[in-house]
Amino acid sequence: MSVTEAPKKYTKKDFESDQDVRWCPGCGDYAILSAIQKMMPDLGIPRENIVFISGIGCSSRFPYYMNTYGFHTIHGRAPAIATGLRLARPDLKVFVVTGDGDGLSIGGNHLLHVLRRNVNVTILLFNNRIYGLTKGQYSPTSELGKVTKSSPAGSADRPVSPCAFALGAGATFVARTVDRNVAYMEETLRRAAQHHGAAFVEILQNCNVYNDLAWNVLYDRESKIMNDLRLEHGKPLLFGPVDDRHGLVLEGATPRVVRVKDAPERALWVHDDGNTWKAHVLSQLCTPDFPIPIGILMQVEAPAYEEVLLEQERAAIAERGPGDVAKLLVSGDTWRIG
Amino acid sequence: MSDAVASPATAAKPRRQLDRAVVRFAGDSGDGMQVTGEQFATEAAWAGADLVTLPNFPAEIRAPAGTLFGVSSYQLQFGSRRVYTPGDRLDCLVAMNPAALKVHQRDLKDGGLLIVNTAAFEKKNLDRAGYTSNPLDDPALEDRYRLHKVDITRLTMDALESVPLNVKEKERCKNFFSLGLVSWIYTRPIEPTVAWITKRFAKNPAFVEANTRALKAGYHYGETAEIFTECYGIEPAEMPPGLYRSITGNRALAWGILAAAERTKLTVVYGAYPITPASDVLHEISLHKRFGVRAIQAEDEIAAVGTIIGAAFGGAIGVCASSGPGIALKAEGVNLAVMAELPIVIFDVQRAGPSTGLPTKTEQADLLMALHGRNSESPVVVLAPMTPGDCFFVAYEAIRIAVKYMVPVIVLSDGYLASGAEPWLIPDPKTLPDIPVSFRTNPEGFAPYVRDEATLARPWVRPGTAGLEHRIGGLEKENITGNVSYDADNHDLMVRLRAEKVRRVAQEIPPTTVNGPAAGDLLVVGWGSTYGTITAAVEEVQQSGKAVASVHLRHLNPLPPDLGQILRQYERILVPEINSGQLVRILRAEYLVDAVGFNRVRGLPLSTEELREAIEQLLKEKR
Ligand code: SF4
Numbered sequence: 009m010s011v012t013e014a015p016k017k018y019t020k021k022d023f024e025s026d027q028d029v030r031w032c033p034g035c036g037d038y039a040i041l042s043a044i045q046k047m048m049p050d051l052g053i054p055r056e057n058i059v060f061i062s063g064i065g066c067s068s069r070f071p072y073y074m075n076t077y078g079f080h081t082i083h084g085r086a087p088a089i090a091t092g093l094r095l096a097r098p099d100l101k102v103f104v105v106t107g108d109g110d111g112l113s114i115g116g117n118h119l120l121h122v123l124r125r126n127v128n129v130t131i132l133l134f135n136n137r138i139y140g141l142t143k144g145q146y147s148p149t150s151e152l153g154k155v156t157k158s159s160p161a162g163s164a165d166r167p168v169s170p171c172a173f174a175l176g177a178g179a180t181f182v183a184r185t186v187d188r189n190v191a192y193m194e195e196t197l198r199r200a201a202q203h204h205g206a207a208f209v210e211i212l213q214n215c216n217v218y219n220d221l222a223w224n225v226l227y228d229r230e231s232k233i234m235n236d237l238r239l240e241h242g243k244p245l246l247f248g249p250v251d252d253r254h255g256l257v258l259e260g261a262t263p264r265v266v267r268v269k270d271a272p273e274r275a276l277w278v279h280d281d282g283n284t285w286k287a288h289v290l291s292q293l294c295t296p297d298f299p300i301p302i303g304i305l306m307q308v309e310a311p312a313y314e315e316v317l318l319e320q321e322r323a324a325i326a327e328r329g330p331g332d333v334a335k336l337l338v339s340g341d342t343w344r345i346g
Numbered sequence: 347m348s349d350a351v352a353s354p355a356t357a358a359k360p361r362r363q364l365d366r367a368v369v370r371f372a373g374d375s376g377d378g379m380q381v382t383g384e385q386f387a388t389e390a391a392w393a394g395a396d397l398v399t400l401p402n403f404p405a406e407i408r409a410p411a412g413t414l415f416g417v418s419s420y421q422l423q424f425g426s427r428r429v430y431t432p433g434d435r436l437d438c439l440v441a442m443n444p445a446a447l448k449v450h451q452r453d454l455k456d457g458g459l460l461i462v463n464t465a466a467f468e469k470k471n472l473d474r475a476g477y478t479s480n481p482l483d484d485p486a487l488e489d490r491y492r493l494h495k496v497d498i499t500r501l502t503m504d505a506l507e508s509v510p511l512n513v514k515e516k517e518r519c520k521n522f523f524s525l526g527l528v529s530w531i532y533t534r535p536i537e538p539t540v541a542w543i544t545k546r547f548a549k550n551p552a553f554v555e556a557n558t559r560a561l562k563a564g565y566h567y568g569e570t571a572e573i574f575t576e577c578y579g580i581e582p583a584e585m586p587p588g589l590y591r592s593i594t595g596n597r598a599l600a601w602g603i604l605a606a607a608e609r610t611k612l613t614v615v616y617g618a619y620p621i622t623p624a625s626d627v628l629h630e631i632s633l634h635k636r637f638g639v640r641a642i643q644a645e646d647e648i649a650a651v652g653t654i655i656g657a658a659f660g661g662a663i664g665v666c667a668s669s670g671p672g673i674a675l676k677a678e679g680v681n682l683a684v685m686a687e688l689p690i691v692i693f694d695v696q697r698a699g700p701s702t703g704l705p706t707k708t709e710q711a712d713l714l715m716a717l718h719g720r721n722s723e724s725p726v727v728v729l730a731p732m733t734p735g736d737c738f739f740v741a742y743e744a745i746r747i748a749v750k751y752m753v754p755v756i757v758l759s760d761g762y763l764a765s766g767a768e769p770w771l772i773p774d775p776k777t778l779p780d781i782p783v784s785f786r787t788n789p790e791g792f793a794p795y796v797r798d799e800a801t802l803a804r805p806w807v808r809p810g811t812a813g814l815e816h817r818i819g820g821l822e823k824e825n826i827t828g829n830v831s832y833d834a835d836n837h838d839l840m841v842r843l844r845a846e847k848v849r850r851v852a853q854e855i856p857p858t859t860v861n862g863p864a865a866g867d868l869l870v871v872g873w874g875s876t877y878g879t880i881t882a883a884v885e886e887v888q889q890s891g892k893a894v895a896s897v898h899l900r901h902l903n904p905l906p907p908d909l910g911q912i913l914r915q916y917e918r919i920l921v922p923e924i925n926s927g928q929l930v931r932i933l934r935a936e937y938l939v940d941a942v943g944f945n946r947v948r949g950l951p952l953s954t955e956e957l958r959e960a961i962e963q964l965l966k967e968k969r
Contacts, residue, residue: 055812055815056810057809071817071819077809077817078819079656079817079818080817081682081819082679083678085648085649088648088649088656089655091656092617092660092664093657093809095615096615096640096657096660097662097809097810100809100810118649118652121649317640317642325636328636331604331608331634332608333601333637338591341388341538341542341591342591342772343391343589344587346585346587
């Protein structure tokens with residue numbers, strides 16, 4: 009391992025690689041790249057100890073643009089590759105960059121397992137609800153009835169919610185953020201990167217070429233008011249116009265929208281990001297009946313997979329000393345000839 | 347451990363000396379035939395015989411008792427000369443029930459020794475085996491074989507009368523009675539088995555006593571019962587002196603990995619998904635956490651190869667084992683390692699297919715898949731061990747080549763090598779060749795795809811090295827810079843470079859050993875687990891003065907540089923394989939020689955007898 013000196017003070021520029029960025033002009037990926045490059049210096053991690061691993065898709069070009077170690081791998085397999093890397097090199101900070109097709113369709117199995125194992129990686133899933141790189145087929149997050157080249161009569165697939173999937177898989181950190189809100193995105197990404205264990209962030213991203221304004225309910229100045237639900241730990245879940253705030257209440261396990269002025273204050277649902285049960289309910293909220301929760305849905309502590317394995321290795325060595333192949337070969341039944 | 351082992355009593359009956367013997371224990375999968383066979387092999391090895399084993403068990407975990415498909419068997423050939431195969435025809439068959447007799451009787455030589463447990467030949471078992479009448483009552487059986495009807499169950503129960511166990515528990519000791527009896531017949535020492543029983547059942551003294559008594563009862567029964575008129579001696583084989591152990595191919599693979607980890611002082615990440623017959627490698631690796639080998643049971647075959655690619659990117663050695671269906675799933679991952687030029691090693695413990703096929707049976711039909719079963723131009727190094735013990739050396743060599751050339755290596759083992767065992771002269775790990783590993787640390791003149799002049803390997807960089815931050819991936823790379831490149835000429839160049847890099851591995855291959863005359867009428871060329879069969883068959887033909895030789899390939903890609911020259915020294919070339927003719931195609935294409943195949947795809951090792959006949963036939967044919 010290289011000697012890790014006190015990390016030098018980085019700026020955003022230190023994380024920009026010399027490669028020309030090749031996303032379509034106007035693509036939401038630019039804002040995400042910028043937010044990540046801006047956030048990186050805050051982590052205080054030497055640049056050489058950071059690895060970005062991606063699969064295939066527009067989002068997966070990401071590692072080329074980061075001046076860190078990077079590996080642009082194969083479709084859907086980035087979580088598995090990152091798992092092997094962490095097992096070999098627990099000293100590295102590993103990011104996985106994926107998309108709705110890469111992470112939830114072809115790579116759904118790997119995403120499930122990296123999350124349930126709680127491998128210490130930060131997973132960024134760019135959700136633009138479309139296949140961009142292959143020129144516009146519907147994805148596993150496209151809405152039912154979506155008309156695309158491969159679904160001219162409207163898609164028959166019901167969409168998956170990435171955050172609900174992550175929670176179901178047993179993720180220990182689940183958040184959602186939006187490409188057009190750079191400051192808020194930066195903050196969410198920083199918190200995710202600082203989480204110990206598998207952190208999952210769904211980044212709602214605009215593909216202006218094949219699925220423009222898929223998240224318009226969160227972009228449009230008017231509709232955003234009733235649809236953008238900011239999650240703040242310890243604060244009530246509020247949205248809507250300033251003069252007519254709306255909130256959520258839980259009736260049993262069923263959420264309901266209320267006008268704040270009609271509801272007693274103690275009835276309002278106060279966000280607790282340590283509550284895994286409520287996180288499951290939050291992950292199911294979507295338009296048109298509910299606003300879209302943006303922020304950290306849940307974060308809890310649990311041992312990371314690779315640390316448990318390494319602890320077993322340390323314990324085995326502590327108990328019986330490091331392995332010795334010469335001794336192993338003569339262990340058990342042997343006999344001498346001659 | 348002593349090499350002179352005394353038996354419980356000296357045999358008073360006449361002893362006939364044999365060169366070799368082929369014995370098979372067969373019974374219900376619950377009858378403990380695998381343990382019985384393994385212990386008999388240990389006894390034979392103790393007494394200095396050379397031997398080769400062939401375990402054979404049903405694919406079903408708990409097959410219904412008494413049925414034909416529930417039969418489990420263990421065969422071995424042991425002898426005072428070099429033994430290369432488990433043998434084709436049996437000298438002795440122990441059938442613990444009617445199903446075992448029905449399945450295995452046809453493999454017993456005429457006049458062979460047939461020992462049956464009469465207690466098991468009752469209505470229910472006969473029905474299950476599909477017998478309409480008791481075959482033991484048929485005089486033809488007695489005419490054809492030396493039949494010994496022994497009530498093994500009752501004799502075992504009698505011997506265990508005073509042991510404090512219930513009837514069921516006592517009955518389960520009957521396999522040791524058979525083992526004791528066969529040990530007497532072939533004058534094998536039972537001490538190693540007594541020691542094994544004592545250790546195995548250390549927590550339960552009653553079991554130790556019961557099994558030991560059953561074993562000794564069987565031994566004494568042979569000695570005293572009137573029906574056995576003679577026993578057989580087999581002199582110790584002339585084997586190179588040294589310390590020996592028994593080893594299976596799967597264990598040898600795992601230990602080869604450990605040896606490479608120890609030598610390189612690198613972390614090894616072993617990623618695998620359970621699959622027959624490769625799972626034992628995962629089990630063995632998982633036992634040895636102290637050796638710096640980190641095993642992960644991945645979510646699927648694709649993830650398994652993914653984890654080891656990630657590990658290799660991180661500067662560790664990535665290794666995984668699977669079998670054909672799993673290797674097919676790994677193709678895309680292997681190609682990523684081809685493109686990213688990362689060192690990974692994949693063991694394919696081949697089984698009979700296609701599809702799920704016959705998971706517990708052996709085959710050699712993945713050679714072309716290993717060579718070509720991926721999209722586009724995808725050169726990888728391919729090696730194949732010849733014997734169970736050779737798996738150790740080939741595993742180690744695969745890692746050495748992978749690291750030295752920054753290239754994926756596929757090793758083709760198979761079901762027969764995986765569970766077959768042989769006496770193995772234990773090597774001194776210090777004598778294994780060195781595996782030099784150097785990670786690039788100097789940023790001066792660094793680019794991800796600058797190449798070593800001799801090997802064409804690109805530099806291996808551990809993330810964490812300041813100043814060498816770089817990005818690689820599955821998109822085509824510009825030579826030297828490693829930048830993504832769509833340039834036509836660059837792609838052509840890179841295709842050639844990747845192929846040339848693999849070709850240069852030929853400089854690692856020692857001169858090919860020719861078994862027999864350096865020129866002559868026929869050369870038999872094989873690879874992998876057929877080594878024993880081919881050598882045995884060729885040696886038999888050579889004894890009749892024929893100019894026949896054999897060559898066994900451990901390196902299948904690249905092929906040994908001297909092979910073309912050797913092939914031209916013989917009139918005809920025969921290529922025996924447990925597939926429909928794969929190496930034979932390669933030899934014909936590569937060297938423009940008129941090689942012919944000898945192909946049997948029965949899920950079993952080739953038969954020495956059949957192969958010898960094929961060789962003799964070919965010699966007779968005029969060209
Ligand atoms: S296709 Fe869509 S997602 Fe891909 S780069 Fe262009 S705008 Fe971005």
